[in-house]
Amino acid sequence: MRRVCLLVLDSLGVGGALDAAQFNDLGADTLGHIATACAQGLADVGRKGPLRLPTLSDLGLGLAAELSTGELPPGLEVPGRILGRYGCASEISRGKDTPSGHFEMTGAPVFLDWGYFTPDTSSIPKDLLDELSARAGLPGVLGNCKASGIEILTRLGEEHLRSGRPIVYTSVDSVLQIAAHEEAFGLERLYEVCAIARELADKYRIARVIARPFMGRDRGSFVRTGNRRDYSIPAPSPTILDLLTAAGGTVLCVGKVGDIFAHRGVGRSIRAHGHDRLMDATLAAWDGAGDRTLVMTNFVDFDSVHGHRRDVAGYARALESLDARLPELLSRLMPGDLCILTADHGCDPTWPGTDHTRERVPVLAVGPGIAPGCMGVRDSLSDIGASVAHFFGIDGTGHGRSFFAQDELSNIS
Ligand SMILES: O=P(O)(O)O[C@H]1O[C@H](CO)[C@@H](O)[C@H]1O
Numbered sequence: 001m002r003r004v005c006l007l008v009l010d011s012l013g014v015g016g017a018l019d020a021a022q023f024n025d026l027g028a029d030t031l032g033h034i035a036t037a038c039a040q041g042l043a044d045v046g047r048k049g050p051l052r053l054p055t056l057s058d059l060g061l062g063l064a065a066e067l068s069t070g071e072l073p074p075g076l077e078v079p080g081r082i083l084g085r086y087g088c089a090s091e092i093s094r095g096k097d098t099p100s101g102h103f104e105m106t107g108a109p110v111f112l113d114w115g116y117f118t119p120d121t122s123s124i125p126k127d128l129l130d131e132l133s134a135r136a137g138l139p140g141v142l143g144n145c146k147a148s149g150i151e152i153l154t155r156l157g158e159e160h161l162r163s164g165r166p167i168v169y170t171s172v173d174s175v176l177q178i179a180a181h182e183e184a185f186g187l188e189r190l191y192e193v194c195a196i197a198r199e200l201a202d203k204y205r206i207a208r209v210i211a212r213p214f215m216g217r218d219r220g221s222f223v224r225t226g227n228r229r230d231y232s233i234p235a236p237s238p239t240i241l242d243l244l245t246a247a248g249g250t251v252l253c254v255g256k257v258g259d260i261f262a263h264r265g266v267g268r269s270i271r272a273h274g275h276d277r278l279m280d281a282t283l284a285a286w287d288g289a290g291d292r293t294l295v296m297t298n299f300v301d302f303d304s305v306h307g308h309r310r311d312v313a314g315y316a317r318a319l320e321s322l323d324a325r326l327p328e329l330l331s332r333l334m335p336g337d338l339c340i341l342t343a344d345h346g347c348d349p350t351w352p353g354t355d356h357t358r359e360r361v362p363v364l365a366v367g368p369g370i371a372p373g374c375m376g377v378r379d380s381l382s383d384i385g386a387s388v389a390h391f392f393g394i395d396g397t398g399h400g401r402s403f404f405a406q407d408e409l410s411n412i413s
């Protein structure tokens with residue numbers, strides 16, 4: 001029996017990207033800067049002192065970070081013995097966005113340029129917005145600029161309630177985000193508008209349309225809800241989700257993963273909000289998973305709740321909480337099981353602005369029969385997909401190299 005659990009700690013970069021300067025991210029280091037702030041007592045909100053990640057440290061997270069930047073993040077000192085195979089990987093896709101990271105780690109790096117809405121005002125082409133209003137029966141839209149999601153609600157949320165116009169905005173990523181009040185505008189209506197926007201955005205090669213529902217009565221009380229939904233462009237080439245499904249295996253996606261892959265190669269998608277619920281859903285999926293099953297979960301709050309909001313203490317708290325839940329999963333790994341933890345890009349909460357940061361990502365692999373040790377600095381996140389294919393004994397996508405030795409897996413039951 002062979003099963004793989006792939007956990008994406010969304011935005012947990014470990015610095016060190018050789019091309020970071022091209023993204024104005026030279027020196028960005030999500031994990032390193034969080035750990036440093038914690039060690040300096042600068043992240044003592046709802047937690048205290050140095051970052052404590054005993055399980056992730058045992059799996060080699062600190063060493064993976066040291067491999068990337070040359071510096072061991074404080075608090076992530078080398079434990080007595082490493083439990084897993086650790087390393088880090090550079091991203092070769094052109095963008096530092098979520099779809100690029102997820103596609104690349106599943107064997108489909110993105111070499112084409114997404115389309116971007118760049119200007120700060122009138123960002124989104126008039127044709128697209130006119131057609132969206134016509135087809136969705138909207139009285140127009142608000143926003144139409146590059147913005148941060150919370151700030152724009154404060155600025156335009158009340159006008160949205162008065163006018164019924166949804167708020168459209170973009171970021172440094174290839175995204176068209178649409179915010180609307182979950183009750184006043186309606187959640188299903190927002191999803192319908194986003195589905196139309198997805199069709200219209202295709203010709204501009206926009207990677208994602210994102211529904212951003214929110215609640216609250218006024219600018220002081222607006223909050224985004226957990227009903228966010230992503231409408232992605234499909235991966236540019238087959239992923240291991242496609243190949244495993246075609247080979248008769250099963251792909252179970254937890255959280256926003258199914259949406260990211262536009263549900264291609266996805267057997268079942270399980271929605272859950274908040275890291276604890278996401279972990280509960282992962283454990284439930286894992287407990288019911290049979291032979292040749294891939295369970296893939298994205299822990300989105302690191303990025304959306306803490307990284308983009310530049311909330312260092314919150315990010316540290318979320319890391320410590322997830323770390324405390326990991327033993328529940330690790331204790332369920334039986335012979336023939338493999339668990340890989342990684343990230344899709346960085347989002348350094350100490351960095352200027354509110355956007356993602358170009359960084360390497362950690363790659364931690366653990367399971368009975370997987371010899372602990374170092375897998376080095378990997379050339380691409382696609383090495384993860386190649387390793388998963390190798391583990392399942394199926395053809396890979398042609399991108400990436402397995403971090404397992406050729407004959408290493410033959411003795412695993
Ligand atoms: O500021 P909010 O709405 O959270 O947007 C963020 O979320 C998007 C998806 O990760 C990114 O493109 C970034 O702009």
Ligand SMILES: [Mn+2]
Binds near residue numbers: 010011097098345
């Ligand atoms: Mn992401």
Ligand SMILES: [Mn+2]
Binds near residue numbers: 098303304308347356
């Ligand atoms: Mn993000």
